[in-house]
Amino acid sequence: MNGLTGAYVPGGSPLHRLPAGAKLAGLAACCTVLVLLRAPVSMAVAALVVGVLFAVSGVGVAAAWAQVRPVRWFAVALFAMQVVFADLPSAITSVSRVVLAVALAGLVTLTTRTEAMMAFLERCLSPARWVGLDPFRLSLLLSLTIRSVPVMADLATRVREAQRARGVEWSVRAFAVPLVVSALRHADALGEALSARGLDD
Amino acid sequence: MIELDDVRVRLGQREVLCGVTARLPERRIGVIGANGSGKSTLARLLNGLVLPTSGTVTVLGDDTRRHAARIRRRVGFLFTDPDAQIVMPTVAEDVAFSLRRHKLPREEVQRRVTDVLDRYGLAGHADHPAHQLSGGQKQLLALCSVLVLEPEILVMDEPTTLLDLRHSRLVADVLRELPQQVVVISHDLALLADFDRLLVMDEGRIVADAPPPAAIGHYRKLMS
Amino acid sequence: MPRLTGGKGFPTGDIARISVFAALIAALGLPGTLNLFGNTVPITLQTFGVMLAGTILGSWRAALAVAVLLVLVAAGLPLLAGGRGGLGVFAGASAGYLIGWLPGAAVTGWIVERGGHHPGIVRLAVACVVGGIGVIYLVGLPVQAAVTGVPLGRTVLLSATLFLPGDLIKAVLAAIVTKGTQRAYPDAVPAVHRERLRASKEG
Numbered sequence: 158m159n160g161l162t163g164a165y166v167p168g169g170s171p172l173h174r175l176p177a178g179a180k181l182a183g184l185a186a187c188c189t190v191l192v193l194l195r196a197p198v199s200m201a202v203a204a205l206v207v208g209v210l211f212a213v214s215g216v217g218v219a220a221a222w223a224q225v226r227p228v229r230w231f232a233v234a235l236f237a238m239q240v241v242f243a244d245l246p247s248a249i250t251s252v253s254r255v256v257l258a259v260a261l262a263g264l265v266t267l268t269t270r271t272e273a274m275m276a277f278l279e280r281c282l283s284p285a286r287w288v289g290l291d292p293f294r295l296s297l298l299l300s301l302t303i304r305s306v307p308v309m310a311d312l313a314t315r316v317r318e319a320q321r322a323r324g325v326e327w328s329v330r331a332f333a334v335p336l337v338v339s340a341l342r343h344a345d346a347l348g349e350a351l352s353a354r355g356l357d358d
Numbered sequence: 359m360i361e362l363d364d365v366r367v368r369l370g371q372r373e374v375l376c377g378v379t380a381r382l383p384e385r386r387i388g389v390i391g392a393n394g395s396g397k398s399t400l401a402r403l404l405n406g407l408v409l410p411t412s413g414t415v416t417v418l419g420d421d422t423r424r425h426a427a428r429i430r431r432r433v434g435f436l437f438t439d440p441d442a443q444i445v446m447p448t449v450a451e452d453v454a455f456s457l458r459r460h461k462l463p464r465e466e467v468q469r470r471v472t473d474v475l476d477r478y479g480l481a482g483h484a485d486h487p488a489h490q491l492s493g494g495q496k497q498l499l500a501l502c503s504v505l506v507l508e509p510e511i512l513v514m515d516e517p518t519t520l521l522d523l524r525h526s527r528l529v530a531d532v533l534r535e536l537p538q539q540v541v542v543i544s545h546d547l548a549l550l551a552d553f554d555r556l557l558v559m560d561e562g563r564i565v566a567d568a569p570p571p572a573a574i575g576h577y578r579k580l581m582s
Numbered sequence: 583m584p585r586l587t588g589g590k591g592f593p594t595g596d597i598a599r600i601s602v603f604a605a606l607i608a609a610l611g612l613p614g615t616l617n618l619f620g621n622t623v624p625i626t627l628q629t630f631g632v633m634l635a636g637t638i639l640g641s642w643r644a645a646l647a648v649a650v651l652l653v654l655v656a657a658g659l660p661l662l663a664g665g666r667g668g669l670g671v672f673a674g675a676s677a678g679y680l681i682g683w684l685p686g687a688a689v690t691g692w693i694v695e696r697g698g699h700h701p702g703i704v705r706l707a708v709a710c711v712v713g714g715i716g717v718i719y720l721v722g723l724p725v726q727a728a729v730t731g732v733p734l735g736r737t738v739l740l741s742a743t744l745f746l747p748g749d750l751i752k753a754v755l756a757a758i759v760t761k762g763t764q765r766a767y768p769d770a771v772p773a774v775h776r777e778r779l780r781a782s783k784e785g
């Protein structure tokens with residue numbers, strides 16, 4: 158659990174310079190259009206547009222592929238299914254829709270710093286103010302979660318090793334109960350430490 | 359200066375502290391005692407994390423019941439498990455988190471953070487993720503995050519329990535150098551050997567209160 | 583008793599619990615976190631984590647834990663099973679299931695909260711099935727159908743045969759694990775935790 162970093166590729170393209178909110182709004186609009194498009198020809202046009210956007214961003218082929226790669230088997234399965242149950246044109250449309258949407262979303266991720274995106278999304282979460290969660294606590298929530306991921310991962314590893322030593326590694330219960338109990342203990346100790354560090358004042 | 363006046367603490371059905379009275383003006387004070395004797399509860403009383411069910415705790419002239427916020431700013435607290443008190447992803451960020459309320463200019467925060475990390479040998483790790491530190495280094499980081507605020511009193515609940523010999527010695531050395539009053543809970547008798555005063559706890563009471571040799575002798579008798 | 587409440591109405595202890603559970607859901611997606619049946623079945627436990635967040639944190643805290651996780655994922659951190667992250671996961675066919683985690687966790691927690699101080703094993707299981715499967719599918723299936731262009735009926739049929747058995751097992755396990763956790767740590771019951779918070783606020 159070392160690489161808790163985003164997939165951001167540094168660069169100075171117009172896409173890099175757009176604010177995160179604008180890119181997200183654009184992404185939402187594009188995805189809506191993609192869902193509305195029906196003909197394979199319009200998908201070809203859409204694919205061309207996406208290709209141009211990637212070229213403009215200059216993130217490189219490897220980074221682009223890394224974004225689309227996770228859906229490759231799904232795309233194959235979807236294509237096969239659509240060919241069998243529907244017809245070739247709708248198979249092409251369905252698959253390109255998924256792949257293009259994922260690619261576009263990936264493009265936003267590749268051209269937006271994790272911090273910039275986080276700052277924007279943090280603002281989106283501001284309705285949480287209604288339950289008394291002020292902006293400072295909200296950003297603390299995010300940092301604390303990033304900090305806690307490796308701690309929980311270590312905890313899971315330790316619990317699993319302990320269960321293996323006892324020879325009960327097959328039991329989900331023997332793994333999960335101690336894990337959840339330790340997680341809760343840890344959480345409550347963390348809460349106390351936050352109080353000690355003056356979060357309540 | 360810490361004063362406890364007939365302090366009782368009830369947690370759930372149990373009376374965890376039953377009438378503790380003490381005046382603690384000395385600079386370095388240790389607390390020893392059996393597991394479950396109420397040491398951690400005593401420590402938590404000193405910065406208002408636990409409030410007395412009856413009796414009063416006065417720290418630096420303030421009643422913890424009424425001025426918990428102010429007391430917490432003046433009393434630093436170090437827990438046993440550093441993972442439970444490091445709240446930011448990277449080393450420097452965690453120290454800076456302590457300074458958030460001081461509304462200092464960015465360079466000043468930077469300077470103080472670098473300063474304290476330097477002093478405890480973590481300067482090279484400022485931008486590293488906290489989880490890449492060893493257990494001992496994490497405890498040092500937790501200590502840095504407390505000391506950067508220059509608290510007037512430092513309370514530590516078993517600060518060396520998870521550390522190896524080298525790192526416990528390091529913490530012991532740090533303790534010796536600190537100018538402020540420190541209250542240390544520990545099972546590590548060597549750590550407390552040169553303290554000014556030791557309290558021995560048993561079943562929620564202070565059963566001995568003396569300089570280290572006498573107190574440790576009492577503790578050993580209690581344990582046998 | 584530790585003072586856990588903040589002056590601003592949002593308890594400090596809750597911040598820690600929400601963060602830790604968001605992190606726990608992420609950790610359950612790491613490879614090798616759990617070898618079910620000796621590693622022969624690659625199975626993601628993240629929905630299991632979502633159910634646990636619901637049964638242990640209660641409704642809105644669980645939803646907030648999921649929200650925090652999804653925000654970090656959207657920001658690009660690889661916190662979903664298989665190291666996935668970034669906005670792409672919200673554009674793919676399974677986007678609806680991820681979004682469904684939010685109301686899913688909330689509904690799970692809500693059902694458990696109705697059970698007061700001693701939610702029974704049946705209630706816990708029902709909560710996990712209704713919130714952790716029903717609600718998540720309710721959001722996930724239509725989105726999947728819309729994105730893939732496969733008719734909803736066929737999507738339902740396919741998912742039911744492929745994923746429902748595994749999800750049912752996870753729901754039952756989540757209920758059993760929650761019961762075990764509550765026995766070891768009484769504060770794991772949302773109603774008990776809330777009462778303790780209130781008591782410490784007054785104390």
Ligand SMILES: Nc1ncnc2c1ncn2[C@@H]1O[C@H](COP(=O)(O)OP(=O)(O)OP(=O)(O)O)[C@@H](O)[C@H]1O
Pocket residue numbers: 369370371372374391392393394395396397398399400
């Ligand atoms: N939240 C709680 N509710 C009920 N009882 C508690 C609670 N916290 C602690 N206790 C009990 O209070 C007693 C004193 O606890 P405390 O943690 O102060 O002991 P300690 O001297 O620090 O022990 P150790 O050496 O094991 O750390 C213990 O018997 C413990 O079981």
Ligand SMILES: [Mg+2]
Pocket residue numbers: 397398399515
């Ligand atoms: Mg203790």
